[in-house]
Amino acid sequence: xxxxxxxxxxxxxxxxxxxxxxxxxxxxxxxxxxxxxxxxxxxxxxxxxxxxxxxxxxxxxxxxxxxxxxxxxxxxxxxxxxxxxxxxxxxxxxxxxxxxxxxxxxxxxxxxxxxxxxxxxxxxxxxxxxxxxxxxxxxxxxxxxxxxxxxxxxxxxxxxxxxxxxxxxxxxxxxxxxxxxxxxxxxxxxxxxxxxxxxxxxxxxxxxxxxxxxxxxxxxxxxxxxxxxxxxxxxxxxxxxxxxxxxxxxxxxxxxxxxxxxxxxxxxxxxxxxxxxxxxxxxxxxx
Numbered sequence: 001x002x003x004x005x006x007x008x009x010x011x012x013x014x015x016x017x018x019x020x021x022x023x024x025x026x027x028x029x030x031x032x033x034x035x036x037x038x039x040x041x042x043x044x045x046x047x048x049x050x051x052x053x054x055x056x057x058x059x060x061x062x063x064x065x066x067x068x069x070x071x072x073x074x075x076x077x078x079x080x081x082x083x084x085x086x087x088x089x090x091x092x093x094x095x096x097x098x099x100x101x102x103x104x105x106x107x108x109x110x111x112x113x114x115x116x117x118x119x120x121x122x123x124x125x126x127x128x129x130x131x132x133x134x135x136x137x138x139x140x141x142x143x144x145x146x147x148x149x150x151x152x153x154x155x156x157x158x159x160x161x162x163x164x165x166x167x168x169x170x171x172x173x174x175x176x177x178x179x180x181x182x183x184x185x186x187x188x189x190x191x192x193x194x195x196x197x198x199x200x201x202x203x204x205x206x207x208x209x210x211x212x213x214x215x216x217x218x219x220x221x222x223x224x225x226x227x228x229x230x231x232x233x234x235x236x237x238x239x240x241x242x243x244x245x246x247x248x249x250x251x252x253x254x255x256x257x258x259x260x261x262x263x264x265x266x267x268x269x270x271x272x273x274x275x276x277x278x279x280x281x282x283x284x285x286x287x
Contacts, residue, residue: 002258003128004048005083007058007121007145008041008135010074011092011109012066015243021099021106031100037073038094040161041135043244046077047251047273053258056080058124060116066091085120089113096243103239103278118144126153133254134176136162136169143168146175157257161250165189176208178257180250183214195230198222209263213249215242219271221263231267234275242278249274
């Protein structure tokens with residue numbers, strides 16, 4: 001069992017399951033509805049906790065009713081929220097429509113809350129953590145946090161998720177031991193996810209293991225020596241809900257690395273767990 005700190009955001013997800021995505025001005029009835037804690041780092045930590053690791057979250061929490069629901073969900077997954085910071089504002093909320101006919105998920109996100117300041121992490125005692133996982137956001141403050149960890153806890157592994165393009169995000173790369181790219185991020189760089197992308201990244205930064213996942217296309221990895229690996233996607237008999245599949249992939253890959261698995265095995269396990277997630281739909285209340 002490892003001690004893992006995730007740095008990112010925690011949101012309240014309100015998820016409605018419908019037969020199809022509605023047309024403008026159309027009223028549709030949801031087949032089911034659930035509320036859960038969301039946010040990339042939070043989702044990844046939930047999976048890592050379920051896999052037996054001791055996890056904690058560093059994020060900003062508001063002082064409102066939605067924050068109470070977020071905290072309860074995190075604590076239900078045995079996530080330590082003591083590193084979180086309380087600030088004035090409104091909790092981030094994502095309203096999600098999952099369409100059964102396409103298994104697509106459409107997200108409307110609302111946020112009125114400050115990002116996590118670097119001081120929240122630089123003032124922490126990090127000696128007990130084996131691994132720190134960062135969302136690639138809040139660039140200036142995140143870079144300061146990652147640099148602090150690298151300087152003061154050189155043995156601690158740092159992973160970095162790059163899901164969306166953000167100005168200056170490439171300045172975070174020198175501090176990471178593992179970089180997890182989404183297909184969306186790669187395409188934002190006018191490139192195609194796959195071996196050629198990872199080869200080009202390795203030529204620029206050869207200090208980190210680099211991984212790229214792209215849903216049904218599978219996932220690729222490149223080690224520090226430039227050797228490439230690939231795993232096809234694990235496709236369930238029926239895709240039900242893709243929400244959070246990327247976060248499951250990241251958690252499964254981190255778990256495999258913590259267990260000293262090979263990169264090939266880590267890719268295969270991550271693809272399998274992400275695929276299995278797409279075949280599941282957790283329902284809390286029926287409509």
